[in-house]
Amino acid sequence: MRKLFHFHGGIHPPSNKTQSTQTAITSAPLPTKLTIPFHQHAGETAKPVVKVGDHVLKGQLIGMPDGFVSSAVHASTSGTIAAIDMQLIAHPSGLPNLCATLIPDGKDEWVTLNPVDYRSHSVAELQQLLRMAGVVGLGGAAFPSDVKLRIGKQKIKTLILNGAECEPYITCDDMLMRERAAEIVQGAEILRFMLDADEVLYGVEDNKPEAIAALQQAITASKSAQQNKSHEVIAIPTIYPGGSAKQLIRVLTGLEVPSGKLPTDIGVQCFNVATAYTVHRALAHGEPLLSRVVTITGNVRKAQNYEVLIGVPINELVALSVALSDTNGYIMGGPMMGVPLHAMNAPGPAVQVPVVKATNCVIAASAKLFPPPQPALPCIRCTRCVEVCPADLQPQDLYWFAQSKEFGRAQAFSLFDCIECGACSYVCPSHIPLVQYYRFAKSEIRAREYDKLLADQARERHDYREHRIEREKREKAEKLAAKEKAAQAAKLAAQPLTPQQQTEQAELAARREHIREVAQSAVEHPEG
Amino acid sequence: MFFSPFISKPDSVAQIMLKVILALIPGIALYVWYFGPAILVSITLASITALATEAAMLKLRNRPIGPFLKDNSALLTAWLLALSIPPLAPWWLVVVGTAFAIAIAKQLYGGLGNNPFNPAMVGYAVLIISFPVHMTHWLAPQGLVLAELSFAQQLQYIFSGVLPPSLTLDAISMATPLDTLKTHLHLEESVQQILNMPIYGHLGGQGSEMVALGFLIGGLYLLASRIISWHIPVAYLGSLFIIAAIFHLVDPTHYVAPLFHLFSGAAILGAFFILTDPVSSPTTNKGRLIFAAGAAFLTYMIRVFGGFPDGVAFATLLMNISVPLIVLYTQPKVFGKKGKQS
Amino acid sequence: MLSALLVMAGIAIVLGAVLGYAAIKFRVEGNPLVDKIDAVLPQTQCGQCSYPGCKPYATAIAAGEADINRCPPGGEEGIQKLADLLGVDFKPFGGDTNAPKPKSVAIIDESTCIGCTLCIQACPVDAIVGAAKQMHTVIASECTGCELCIAPCPVDCIVMLPIEEKISNWKWKYPVYTLNAVETDRAAEAALQRTNGRAPG
Incomplete structure (x- = not known):
């Protein structure tokens, strides 16, 4: 048995996972319309490459990656682009973002697919293929996978496949591992090949024995000898947030990703199991990322996992599982880190937002399942938050600094090492929305740093402008002087002078010269 | 609108404080067993004073009274202070000490969670500096002194300072x-x-x-x-x-x-x-x-x-x-x- | 008594010498305080402080000639930062200083612009591009919102637009504390009265 390591803290919230693992993954039917955001990934928004009215095929590129950290966006089915405009998306701000509205024609007609054998391509080519296939991390952060595979000269020893799925309620990775383990293992082998990693570790929490068994079977059944040797499934203790990348790396390898650095800096890279599956589909089948598995659970009649096209309105999706009558809202993601889809106590239109690449779960909420938070009392410094913090922070101090807006001290106390897992808020006996304060403080600090950057640039431009105006003035004055001199000389030459006039002129010129010299020296040596 | 996390552990400040108060009970039970029930009088007195002072101070500070009275923290302070004061101390000693602990040491610093000093210990320190003599009249364990007071006599002494005619204070109390x-x-x-x-x-x-x-x-x-x-x-x-x-x-x-x-x-x-x-x-x-x-x-x-x-x-x-x-x-x-x- | 006096005098002489030496050895050229103050100022170069730019205002503050509450773009937070930096008390906006406005950028109505270049000359941070008789445009990301371009425009084709909240610049809000029941109750009561007042009957 491999030696496992611990990270500090962690909590054991009720897992509520069995409700949605009773039925196999089902394909959700085609909706009446799809809303496909152009910004579903971390980084720059993709650039629309279709026009309103265009007919598109399933898998056709509609958004071109724009910038180094960016990814492609595709039409999830065949149909007509009805609009390209600002639509509501699942974002805590409740603000709209650029989306394409696609009306399906019902034919679900594919573009021509180009499957490739990854062994016959260079790593750089594979990266480009993944980028154009819109493959991003499906664990939640939606970071473009090709960027994570650009590792430079770093030697990667361990590739970690994250199947921990530590958040309560969510089971999409669990079901994917149970049903499609072989493809996950093949995808993992592609990733291992691209990174040239020595070993592949699948970290799966020990509350998913079926998934562990399925992966093990898939590895044994795999034809490649390499795979049998270097791939290993590891059951890790069930504890939240054991599925957070840094914490998982710590548990499996004992290494700690240094603050502000990347896992690759310590020779480790981490991908979600669903991402590995998508990588396999993108290369071996040529299919861009058009759908994903989404758990529909919570206050519904029949909780289960669906294979859902990107862009399906969440309300149509939830309708498949039939939300119960006392449903008062929805959560996209898990109950610890998810995004509320509208004010929980007043059902609103926000539930019509589309499923995106990062959508792993939709939970129907009710007052019984998710009671509204109790009013917060003052912090009594009981340090239960310290005990559970997986980043070894002092949440009570960070809270103090954030609520008094002492952002400098918050940063000095490592605010940016907080992973916003919510464990501190979960245990707080005073019911203080701690994470909320950290989010506030972080975004204020970021905004301030950006403002500072702008101010510094403005200062630079202003200084340059002053300098330029000064120079222009000087040049103008010099030009004027030269002109005057030339005019005078011309005048002199045109009009013959008497000798007396000439001496007077010379005297005048000498005197002027002398005055100028004196003035010059006075300017140069003000004290003298 | 509220944000993640949407679940929380069923725990509260009031429960924590209540558990600490409950944990005092074995000690108090043995106290009563060996020294008689007078301590219960000071605990009751201190509790009432603490809650009243807390409510009055919250009102003066224009803060909600309900949630803070229910958090049990004032009760805990009262119990700890009462256990530090001789059971036969006059009633006003308990009241002054508790009121000081809550009003000055806790509420004036900002109430729950903001007091740099332990309020009960501030109350004790004030009492022992201001009334050192009263703070030394400890009860002797039963059977060790010449005379013992009945509970009624103890009550009478606590509230009026009058002892039964035949007894002196030295006969019933002793140093620690x-x-x-x-x-x-x-x-x-x-x-x-x-x-x-x-x-x-x-x-x-x-x-x-x-x-x-x-x-x-x-x-x-x-x-x-x-x-x-x-x-x-x-x-x-x-x-x-x-x-x-x-x-x-x-x-x-x-x-x-x-x-x-x-x-x-x-x-x-x-x-x-x-x-x-x-x-x-x-x-x-x-x-x-x-x-x-x-x-x-x-x-x-x-x-x-x-x-x-x-x-x-x-x-x-x-x-x-x-x-x-x-x-x-x-x-x-x-x-x-x-x-x-x- | 005499020895004590001598000791004290000796200490005084030694310390004085050390201080004098340090003053020469660690002498700082220029005025670092002006730069520190300038770093806090928002660099809009708007002149609302009655000085011709941020640096002159910083110099005036450092010289003790100007108050710290004369910079509306910096907001109250800017005043607080200056107060902290200079070790003086916070001073709210008041008197002849304008109240702070939401951050805005200038927009030129391109159909009205006659290409006079007056705004280009007025812009303190070179955020307007264009040439004579050509239409001008504000580079939104470089505009500091100083409003200095508005007055010179002969055709009034420049307007200030507050910066719109987008997902890219959205910020998490300060968590609402529902603890102060006394106040919230009052607010709720007031709201109730308002709605009651409006309700028909």
């Missing part, structure tokens, strides 16, 4: 074991001689050692239910034991054995219930060890070389002052900032 030890050491008696006096039991004072045992049981419950961490009680009692042992080994005729120190006065109560007050103690584990060791050192010094009968209260207050400094210098390493990695 720690105080007696100190007084007799000044009379050039040896520790061994003094400990042979009838007020001493196996470990500490007769009766009071059993009360300390009761608090120890409550303290272990707090540890087991993870309301407090082990750092403060272990470091406090351990340091007190070691310091006392060193002095005892050097000169056993003048310095009493370490176990006596643990089971006398408020050492056990302090270790589990007073020093562990989360608001006024350090938040880091290393800091807690330093804080508790410092408190133990000060307790011993005040007990043995100082002028007050017990040192727990002043040791607590003095260490309370240094908490921010201790916390600042005992910050644990953050994830990703450990080891030699830059």
